[in-house]
Amino acid sequence: MNPFDLKPRKLEDLIMNWRQLTPLPYDRRAVDPYTRTRVILMNGTEFEAVWYGHQFSRHTADNELRRQIALLRRLEQQQQKLVAALKPADETILEHTLGYEQLAVDLTAMLAQREDNPYVKQALDFALLEDFDHLYRYADLMEFDDRTHAEAFVGRYTEIMPGRPTIAHHRHPFDSVKFHIQNRSASPQTRLCTAIITAAEQQTMNYYMNVAGFYPTAWGQKLYREIGMVEEQHVTQYGCLMDTEQTWLEGCLNHQYTECYLYWSAMETETDPRIKGVWEMLFEQEVSHLHAAAELLETYEGKEANQVIPDGTFPDPLLLTSNIEYVRQVLGGTVCNTALREDWTNVNDLSPNADFFKYQGIVNADVNDVESHAIIERVIQRDGEDYRFETAPNPVPALRDRRADNTDVGRVLGGPC
Secondary structure: OOHHHOOOOOHHHHOOOOOOOOOOOOOOOOOOHHHHHHHHHHHHHHHHHHHHHHHHHOOOOOHHHHHHHHHHHHHHHHHHHHHHOOOOOOOOHHHHHHHHHHHHHHHHHHHHHHOOOHHHHHHHHHHHHHHHHHHHHHHHHHHHHHOOOOOOOOOOOOOEOOOOOHHHHOOOHHHHOOOOOOOOOOOHHHHHHHHHHHHHHHHHHHHHHHHHHHOOOHHHHHHHHHHHHHHHHHHHHHHHHOOOOOOHHHHHHHHHHHHHHHHHHHHHHOOOHHHHHHHHHHHHHHHHHHHHHHHHHHHHHOOOHHHHOOOOOOOOOOOOOOOHHHHHHHHHHHOOEEEEOOEEEEHHHOOOOOHHHHHHHHHOOOHHHOHHHHHHHHHHHHHOOOOOEOOOOOOOHHHOOOOOOOOOOOOOOOOOO
């Protein structure tokens, strides 16, 4: 499939009315977990496209170009509103959050297994263990607040157990800054990967920024606040990977191409026939957006689309599926890794004066004030053990005890690794 070979429609013909923007939501009690995660992913992808368009408009003085970008952005806004409306009103903040973290785990794992750039793969594997631990912390929040097992919600496709403990995720901002890739030398898969994961993690960060204050318990609000800070780090890491040398119009073309690929992947892999039809419709619209971006690139910079995307043929569709064994492999081998400037290293290889320990000493001065730890302790105190869904014992021996939350793994010099 090459979207550049398809015939586009006129952009003005794609404007939708309110009825078209109000689809029937999925049933939260019957939906396949990966249908839910596809909705979250496409919502985040549209959000990224919209905000890129706003930033683009703020960085050009050409009002005719601004008008064309405004038209594209309005259409993206409509798509985002339609996708967001697929979430039912009776799905709670916490239920939706579990969908976000399941997406983060399985999307990151799938991208890592396909990635041919070792540096990008290392970045994916690193953050994978952190989102995996976030899923566990939120699942225990659900257990504590609602006495509801999260395993049914994730369809038993994704394990729920400790990863790299969230308390160990809090690092100095300098250590989240990484090297960027160069689109012209990177593979098509790497270009898509960095765009997709940045949009997905950014959407998670934005969601937690907005809903933290609306969660009905004080401890829940604190957990969202803490994990939201980690998502800021993830967005910094992934955003740094993206090409810094492309022009605004080249970036616009790459954004539209990424959206085309994701909608095509969604329609190819969707199991709900009705929602599959939504993806098909939005893919057709995105093809038109892509061609419009290509025309703007030619008009304003005199470049053909194939100078930016040499081969528009899509790689295999992105399939969201269970990745239990891969996550276990990464967890067992790299749980004690932390970030160190543009690289990653075992925490035991850091200098005692490293910024990581200085930052930890400030932010986590009192371990008992760290909500990701406190919520597990609450569940243990009430139920005698934490809540987990495991297919086998945790691959990290130090994380197997269900009666104690280990706050030393990946965080303390000389700690268990």
